[in-house]
Amino acid sequence: MDLSFNQDQELIKNSVEKFITEAYDAETRRKIISSNKGYNEEIWQQFCELGWLALPFKEEDGGFGGDLIDLKIIMKSFGNGLVVEPYMSTVVLSGSVLSFCPNSNIRSQLIKDIIEGNIQVAFAFSEVNSRFNTSDVSTRAEYKDKEWVLNGYKSVVFGAGQADYILVSARTSSDRFDKNGISIFCVKTDTKGLEIQDFQTVDGFRAGEVVLNNVKISEENLISVKDEADKVISNAILKSLIAVNAEASGIMEKMYEMTLEYIKTRKQFGVAIGKFQVIQHRAVEMLILSDEMESLSSMCALKGYGSNEGIKSTISAKINIGLGGRKLGQEAIQLHGGMGVTEEMEIGQYFKRLTMLDTFLGNSDYYLDIYSKLE
């Protein structure tokens, strides 16, 4: 057993940290958030050159074959620097869906284009009333005249407005809620009948409501095995959770550090407020919370999502975003006092993202329920 990074992992860590420090300050991020696209094309090309877009893909798919520890390292640093580029939606979420789909020309082309930084891809899995249940699919695909015709409504699709392609989960047989009968289709965003209402999310990302109104696509755009996409979706989500957990741990570490800095400098009653025992104990609690998240995040990256043990570990860390993460976030704001609730202070930007990561891909109550039913 060795819990230290190897040389390659150190290299990845250093390169992401270097990028954040040199090229991704708060002002840069704020400009990106308020820009039309919500991400920066030049920065995306940098991601490409640095190999981060290729990292999680297998070598046989043209990727670097990085493991979950590598992914964790990148995502933790992205959390630390509060990176809002669509890495999660294109590379992690959609990339995982594609990886788990069977080989096909479209699949190969999309993965190649992602790796080369040519396209953005969004994965549309949630619907108006589905909440976090990915088997709750009412969007339908019907096969007519050698074409697939899609009808339905996908809600809060992360990265939809930025995407060139949307991977849509749709029902090809059976009824709403059934795990069987779900398939995944690849739809180019300029296809007739597809409409996207793009919006900014409260944490500085982009998402969209996706309406499919008689969207006609050719046969090869069915990219999963027909009726059997459920496993692809659940594995893609589990893999993404490992990335989400890492991002949360990076955010929490940063929030702890910023708060520590603040209580050392903010003076009241003639001394730095960090001199007060009540503040000290709470800051120590934040350190422990941050450390716990890091532990849970590392553990799930090591165990992976392929075993029952690994799934438990992955879910545990995700649940903790809603427990320890929420606690740490709230404490960070409280210890910043009034400054903590201003738009201007960085701590609040981190707080928003951390808060929303609890909801992302299923909140703590949802996974508590799943965990309690696991053997």
Added chain:
Amino acid sequence: MNLNFSEEDLIFKQEVRDFINKNLNPNTKKKVEEGHHLTKEDMLKWQNKLYEKGWMAPSWAKEYGGTDWTVTQRYIFDEECGAASAPSVLPFGVTMVAPVIIKYGTKEQKDFYLPKILSTEHWWCQGYSEPGSGSDLASLTTKAEKVEGGYKINGTKTWTTMAHYADMMFVLVRTNSDCKPQEGISFMLLNMKSSGVSVKPIITLDGGHEVNMVYLEDVFVPEENLIYEINKGWTVAKYLLGHERTSNAQVSRSKKALSKIREIAKLNLNGELSLRDDARFMDKVTKCDIRIQALEYAELKAISNDVKGIPPGAEANMIKIRGSEIQQEITELVLEASGYYAYPYQSNVMDTGKNEPLIGPSWSTTSAPKYFNTRKTTIYGGSNEIQKNILAKMVLEL
């Protein structure tokens, strides 16, 4: 001791209900219900209706334009306003500076200001916190120098809610630096239209504009705008804080918000089951409800004492702590209920409550901004840490 309503109380309850139905603008009601920011005009409309009816200041003595209501009537009024999602009356005039003027003001001050507070001719804001003086309020440095006929004021106030709308500010200023900090502070009334006053918005985490920085440069305040005595401002401020903290309880509004959450939970938000069937979620709702019930009794006790003329003591601090926590808990529950529909950031939605096509159900559009913004309740009005310090010292005598 009893909790029963008499025949008269029931008649009064119906009267209040009818009044609200008749006078509350439906658009304003909707904004309050869904947590949007109100415009000055929205608030003025409602306050004018209350004023015409003579219900603007239930807690004041009758001779100043109050109501002389019993505890029960005040409870009923709050309850009905909360249940109907009527706007809260802006506290800075009626519940903050007015009790101070009534207790410490001269006859001239009472005659001049109280009617203008009742009619909202004067819109008030509070000049307490400064960039370097938050929890340690007594360290404030905004300085008032004696000049002919009054004082010249220089300094910066912050977190000043609604200063961008205000006509008047009650302000704490330093009038003596060679003594214990608390003993060199005075309480004054400052006209926001005076030369040298400038207001700069502070944008909060929800993207909204409620609070401001207020810069005071050589602002003249006439002698007659000093309240009580020079260097006795701390005594006045402490009296005011007692009133502010009990009015922070927001019990009827929290009860209403919780019942709204129960309704939301019945909707089919969770696939095959509704949130109403989710024990994990509903237990949190119930636990919050239990805390509200305890707070409600505590608030009633405080109102009961107030009617008897007993000033609020330790319970004011306790009510502030729990009341603020409950308000935060409620926003957490709505955020959780919203699921993915907490994500869309709909700029302006907090301010207008309309204009743009909404993404998701209307109750969820403000859920995240509300959660972010409501972090303030445990910070403002004397942070909860300060409340605990006060309780430890004054009640526990530690």
